Amino acid sequence: MSEAQALLEAERITKRFAGISALEEVTVEVHRGELVGLIGPNGAGKTTLFDCLSGKLRPDEGDVRFDGRSLVGLPVHRRARLGLARTFQRIELFSGMNVRDQLLVAERARHGGGSFLRDAVGLSRPTADEIERCDRMLDLLGLTPDADRPIESLSLGRGRLVELGRALMTEPKLLFLDEPSSGLDRRETHDMGTVLQAVQERSHTAILLVEHDVPMVQRLATRLYVLDAGHLIASGPTREVLDDPAVRAAYLGVGV
Amino acid sequence: MIEILELAVRGVPTGCVFALLAVGLVLTYKTSGVFNLAFGAQAYVSAVVFYEVRKEHEWPLLPAALLAIVVIGPLLGLLLDRVLFRHLRTSGSVAKLVTSLGLLVAIPELVRLAFGSESKKNPPPLWYVERTDQWLWPEGSRFVLDAGQVTTILATLVVVAGLGVLFRSTALGLRMRAVVESPRMVELNGINAERVSMVSWMLSSFLAGLSGVLLAPLFASLSPFDFFTLLVAALAATAFGRLSSIPLTLLGGILLGVLQAILAGKLPTDSILANGLRPALPFVVLFALLLFWPGLRSARDAADPLAGVDPPPPPAAASIRTRFLTVGTRAFAVTVSAIGLLLGWFVLDSFWLGLVTSGVILGVIMLSITVITGMGGMISLCQATFAAIGAFTTARVVDSLGMSVIVAIFVGAVVAAAVGGLLALPVLRLEGVYLALATLAFALMFQSVMVPLDWVSGGTTPLRVPRPVIGPVDLAENRAFFVLAAALLALAGALVYVVKRGTTGRFLDALRGSEYAAASVGISATRAKVIAFSLSAGIAGLGGGLLACFYGAANYDQSFNFFYGLVWVVLVVTAGARSVQAAVISGLGFFLIPEFLQRLFEIPGRYVADHPDLPAAVEAVLRTIKPEYSLGVAFILFGFGALTYAKHPEGIIEVQTRAALRKVMGALDRTDRSQPTPATDDARPPDEDPAAPATDDDARRPAPVRTGGAGVP
Amino acid sequence: MTTAPILELVDVSAGYGAFRALFGVSFAVPAGTAVAIVGPNGAGKTTVARVCSGLVQPTSGRVLVDGDDVTGAATHQVARRGVAHAPEGRSVFATLSVEENLTLSFRQAFGRTGTGDGLARAYELFPRLGERRRQLAGSLSGGEQRMLTLARVLVLEPRLLVADELSLGLAPIVTEDVYRTLGRVRAAGTALLIVEQHLDHALAIADEVVVLDRGEVGFVGPAHELGDRAASFLSAHEETV
């Protein structure tokens, strides 16, 4: 492309599981500050693509470049420190901790590993500044009343919000969201969309969004990629892609 | 070539012995999620019962076998399920492993109490032949099998075939596997999960009984320890079967036996290799399999999808108390420690002082378990080994470099930490049970390969470690040493405390919660876990060096046998793996409780001696309580302590602290509100507001509409 | 109707440990009807579903199935009375294969002979599952796992089907399918209790709606009445559609 270099360039990613081809030469690009949607039927390979990009899975083939450097071979936590954050389709929270601590950990991790020596002399309690930042994030997501509750006691929908907050605490350059609205009702979904837009504008965070909630995708994403059975079957501006008959047939059905 | 073949065939019967035990273990794991290290102990129970009825009461073979295998075996399983494992059904595999360790410690002592401790020589065989070498088959060939071997092979094959049918073509096998993952989801399907897991336990316990009776004649006399050792040797076969495939487990067992036979025949008899490797072979194989066998490296427990039905664990005592109480608790802790110190210095005689000092030093080692298990969430069964490494290093450094003993102890700690870090690197990726097994394999390899070596342990004569003199203080004096030990314990305790509350502790908490989520925010699991392992090993090494110094020698068998490592884990986890004071208390308890019990058990005997006119019945009862039971009873207490883990995974000490805190806070509350405040009739106390959505949401959401009043349409 | 409703909650309160999530919830599901439970996050919808199937025991109040009190009964006993609960999220046995997951359920419900038939119907409903019958359920994609959960209860055609977050994670085209099947199942006599975030779907199939808010029933009534009387409630949901 002629413009500035893309933030994320994933080229010809291929991943197979014992005979099932989950991704076949999938190429995607995300530019700085952009909100891109990734949709496709169940089992199309969306989560697998996230896993390959974030480092959980090692793709069989393909190259991932982020912010000008290759990510090949980097483990998950190194990629996270470079500015890749994500949420999970099956919600992954730190059990045994309360809500605020989930964010505090992320905040601390953002600053790097934390030195064992500092620990050993007792210098690593959370600072007022860190707590303040966490509280602001909790407030943004409407989680303040739950701040001190153990994470296991949250309902599914509120757990999703905590997960989003945790990902945002790392101040990512690029955020992968895997069905963030599942478990939220329409209005909560709408609120989440508003938060995402705010984050995107304020911190210029790029977002790659996997969603089955088409209205949400429609509202937020400027561009779409469509995966089906591991193949990229369409990409382009949101409206155009959603009107594409192939996409309608594979994904939307007649109703929408 | 022929020779190798012959050796190989010779290994098959032994292989079947391994296989039988391993298959039993895998079955238990598959159907209950418990990696049941107490399987050997269960086998031992049936073996003893068989011995008793057959030899002491001279029952005929068949009823004796039926009683021991078909009645006692399943009965024991039923009992274990009822009182124990049913409460653990939804806990993680680590909790279950610790409970089985508790049983491993307690059951043999219970048997000893029930059937007497005199040795049971020449266990009777489970076949109709007087002399075991009578039935040679095929006759005249070079491969001879005796009746025992034939029975073992047959039994193994029958068991494997039976289990194959169970899992392949019955609904029960499927249900058993499903219950392990989520009993509640099984229930949603209309299946009684309790019943299924009860049957699982009875079946696996039956297998334990069968193996026990079958294998008993392998030993000259019955001892629970032999069963355990054999079981541990069979672990490699379970790893080969990836803890799930019964046919692969069988194959693994046989291969192990064959390999052992070939090595035995082929290695020169007096080389280091032969002496070290042969006994260590099963452990080396186990360790290697755990590291390299595909499918094991990344094996994870599947979490119960319905875990959300359970209420979250209660908050830690430390987080519910007020600032005032925090200060109060700390002041209390300081006071108690000070009183302890003063008692030690001024009151205790040298015998008790010695015990208490041992306890204090063990407290240091226990802290290492707090780090690895409490903070890291990993079960390590090789803490005694790290302690031994610290002790041996201390001894060697003093001996050959002539360093000051105090410095040497710290060198020992550093070396242990280094070994811990090195061990962490390969085993890091293992989870739960697999990690525990790898550390156990490491402990056993160390014990069978390294410990016998002269340059490590000094061979038969333990290495001496002199007591140091620091400036004017001669630590040969016991009271001075006691103060030194207490000081080092305080140091280690403080270190653990700050690390737990620092970044490392938080990261480890996060990793325990969800390793992958932790990585996704930038936490390096490798780094955090290597730190945890090293810190833990270092602290254990420190304690080990100190203990050696206190006893004057680094004596592996007396102080650091791997079995102690297991008992210690049980103790710490029971008391509370996440708190420093629990580690200290369990260290002291390990030495003091048996002693207290001994004093207690002496009372009836003395009473009888003082009162010659007691009724005969009373006297008889009182006489059954003997002081020599104290150690056994203490171990039973320790073992059953782990059973409270089912109810209170946070540990007894934590539960007590919380209860005490609640009481104190209640009392404070009452005095606070001297004037009665109007009782709020709100059904929802403010801290129990169920939904409490964001405040700005509230404003926008219209009040719910009610139609018709009554809820039912 | 004179017969007792299939399911009735009478003044049910329930919670988790010391925490109370439901406060005096009452409603009924008459035979052959569909009831939708809606409400914001943490309102207690999942808890209601769990109470219905016996996973969570009420602290007070009663649960009646077919007029019989099943309060305190074990989950499997409730299930045997024909209450099939598809829990929220991906509730599958991760270490069992797709086919084993289904077999576990169908062997109990249909016996040895009916199992094969049940499997065939499940695969017909969700062909994707048929393609993956040997795959471990834990490695299925999120939506595929959801299909597995739903396949189980849809094929059973129970007396009462309780589905929590019914269409969560399903692609629109599959959601349409599932609702078509639900319609069929209901026509065959199964009563439905559905928790669903996509209000329009839920309202389209439901006869009655229960609105939960912070553990209390805020509204019970016919679906169309919710539309009339609580236009303001709905509008919040519809502004994005």
Ligand SMILES: Nc1ncnc2c1ncn2[C@@H]1O[C@H](COP(=O)(O)OP(=O)(O)OP(=O)(O)O)[C@@H](O)[C@H]1O
């Ligand atoms: N470990 C695995 N082994 C075998 N197949 C797998 C594995 N992981 C994923 N798959 C298969 O790869 C395909 C892609 O899965 P993926 O989770 O990426 O789908 P998805 O697009 O996220 O779908 P959904 O919308 O349902 O979440 C699925 O068909 C899944 O069954």
Ligand SMILES: Nc1ncnc2c1ncn2[C@@H]1O[C@H](COP(=O)(O)OP(=O)(O)OP(=O)(O)O)[C@@H](O)[C@H]1O
């Ligand atoms: N295991 C638990 N322990 C303690 N509290 C819990 C537990 N599960 C749920 N809760 C609490 O009970 C209340 C009701 O939760 P429930 O899961 O029923 O809500 P929900 O309506 O299903 O929400 P969502 O739409 O987010 O799934 C919530 O406040 C939640 O935090």
Ligand SMILES: [Mg+2]
């Ligand atoms: Mg997915």
Ligand SMILES: [Mg+2]
């Ligand atoms: Mg819910």
